[in-house]
Amino acid sequence: MFLKRLFSEPAGLFKPVAFSNGLNFIYGIKDLDNPKASLNSIGKSTFLDLIDFTLLASYNKNHNQRLFKAKEIMTGYDIVLEFSIDGVDYLIKRNVVEPNYIEFGESNEETKLFPIKTLKKKLCILIFSRENYDGSFVSEKWFRSLVSFYIKIQKFKKAKFLDPIKFIQELTEPELNVYHFYLLGLDNQIPFRIWEKRVHQKNISSTIKEVSEYVDQKYGLPDLKQAQLETNRLRLEIKKLSNAIDKFELGEQYEDAEKEANKLTEKIKSNLYQNYVDHDKLKSYRESFALPSKLNTRRIKSMYSEISEDLGLKIKETLAEAIAFRKKLSQSRQEFLEAEIVKIQEHIKTRDKIISDLEKERAKIFYFLSAQEAITDLTEAFYNLSEKKNQLSDLDSNTKLLLDLQKELNEINGELENLKNQSIDYVNRFSERIMQFAENFDNVYQEIYINQNEESQFSLFGGTRKKGIFELDISLPDMFGKGKNQGRTLVYDLSILIENIVNTSNFPNFLVHDGIFDGVDKAHFISVCKFVQNLANSGTKIQYITTINEEGTLDEKFGEKDFVNSDFIEKNSILTLSPKDKLFRQNF
Structure with missing residues (x-):
């Protein structure tokens, strides 16, 4: 999947943008007459939001406050993304008035209107299906999760590139493993089963907690053992009360x-x-x-x-x-x-x-x-008997439910233990494939972190105590510093991108990183630019899309200033914005 153009219909909402092979900068520049004016809120991230919007990102206030605030400005316009997959050009058109109905089709044909759920399934098959893949099927629910790996945009009050594995903060580790294995081209059937079991385990545990809290609040019984004892006591009382009634x-x-x-x-x-x-x-x-x-x-x-x-x-x-x-x-x-x-x-x-x-x-x-047994009259006797039977029925049904749930939970835990053993065998079985990616990962690391004597590490472990049982470990020397930690995401994402450019014809050839170079040594920024540009010049179709602000000059201490300088950045900028020339030409 290769991005070609992003524009509005009718024209005029923002300047149309053509994507190019190699580096694609969204560049924020200073105003010469007001150099102290902030380069924030000029529309760099909002432009990336528009790309994400056309690729069916959720459009609501909670998901993206920034784009949602521009609803009035965007009303009356379609946002159009043109892209190609394996040489075929496609158009996708979406607007903020009816965001759940999207036009889509090949560029040389008339587009058709699709409900968002239908189009997610269609695009998932079109963009993310794999040939000769032995892993799990591609669900329509995967589309946005998989796209989110390739489009990382800074959101309001969201953490920035803290963990390359947890690229969607709201998802659990077991679910994320399913997507990582798929992106790595590894059989993800076992991770998928682990995820299913963990979801089931969580649901059962939640139900056990709810039923236990109900029993505790109503009967003062804090655990299953006490509930069973109370059930037995009620049965004995009912029997004695029934015997007393039968006797008389x-x-x-x-x-x-x-x-x-x-x-x-x-x-x-x-x-x-x-x-x-x-x-x-x-x-x-x-x-x-x-x-x-x-x-x-x-x-x-x-x-x-x-x-x-x-x-x-x-x-x-x-x-x-x-x-x-x-x-x-x-x-x-x-x-x-x-x-x-x-x-x-x-x-x-x-x-x-x-x-x-x-x-x-x-x-x-x-x-x-x-009556004997403290029965004062028949009405009270039968009332007490009825109450105790009702209490027993309620308590007994909840106790049996707890026992059944605990039994089911034990079975799931047993299955997870079995999957833990299988995960160890899995790592051994695919050790060569894992090593190949580890070498690819280290090559990317060495290209970006030049003259480093230390080696990077990509490892996959099975049988761990983590929720996902599998553990993807991405390590860089001195990675606990802010810049180096963000570098883990940079290296891993580029490694996945290159892996799929080489091995697939339909997966995204683009990567969107918003603000990933904030706090990163400029020498590493220059290395990334040179690495991506060399790949593009060698014939690889790759698009690295990132935001960058004008921040002085790049002199010799940052590396090859002749290769990466202001002219180079401007030349590779697909969109230049400034405090005077904002994306929508107005504040919002």
Whole structure:
């Protein structure tokens, strides 16, 4: 894949840029009338963003704030990238209004509109498929990850070239290994399986953590062992509670026993009421015996004798007869009442015996209804049983889930151990191929770091304790300094680029490095320029695209100043920007 042009349709958004073979500088120069004006924010990185945008980079605020802020300026324009693959020219057109629908096609044909997902798959096959490759298939999801290796642009608040292996900071080491092996032309089936297992392992571990936290928060059980113990305890409690209920046969008899107790209570009340009525009768009968039985006849006779002596005698005789009759009647009534009182007392005594028996029977039922094992009544018994069963069901299902997940996790860990052994055999099997790339890597290092007695090192290890099991080690002497550490990325990326230029006809022949020479010894910058230009002059189609600012002169202490000077940089600049001549000719 060789870049040809980047421009806008309609023209006018920015100056059209033609890419060339060899060095392609995005050059920031000072304004002669205002040399102190900053060369930042003039559009160098934004121009590289446009290249990335046409190659389907995500267009949102989180991914690229810089380009997203230019949305209003870019509205109404298509950004067009023209490139060739194996001698065939292609066009890709994308705009910020509908960034998920992109025009694509061969330059000599009418372009077609594609959804971004479809075009990613199409471009992935077109640009990154390998012939006679024994490794994993190329997924449409790989496209942006693979392109990101070739286009490294400084983002806001992102680290700069800290690790050549971790070229996408958000991805894990196992996933990155899949892409590195693919770019190296190495069989990546084992790294792919390791990545799959690690993803599965992470998901299961996360689920175990979530379920464990749920069990801990709800039941206060911090681990699987405690959960199992609690499950066993609940089973025992449920069994004891069920046995207690079965023993008293409460389940079916609860309603009948309650009804029987109510009937007995009604009978007791009825007998108590009858006794109350009879006691009231006894009181009335006994009070009737207290009526006065004597009458003063002589006083009555005296009262009537004042009227007539004969009348007084007659009334006295009549009263005497009445009194005698009353006495006879009272005696008869008393004898009757006494018989009635005896009968009532017998009835009361009988009812007292009935009440006592009923109360004993009711007491048995109440005792029957009072459960052992601290069961206060049937409703509570069945409620407790139901609650414990629900608790057991919930806890048991989560415990079984934890056990199943732990079992699955153990199986994955076992498979990873097996893959660890396979990784060791893999390194031995491909040792010659790995050594060939290591030699290529060292050659690039020696070209850039001239007159160095130390050797660089590219190594691939298997069976390590790292998440990826494989470890790609890229070492340079004194690499812990900022410049030398960035040099690791510089050497590794150029080595991969050259490897694929030689061995493929469709992989990118370009490499975009934004600001990689910041803090790097200028002598090494000159070496990179000479190295790339020599490759281009020898017939290799290679494009090294980088940003650079005008920073004084390159004198003899930086090496071959005649080869790399201001004129040389300007000659190899495909785009020159300044504080007066910004990319979009305005601030944003």
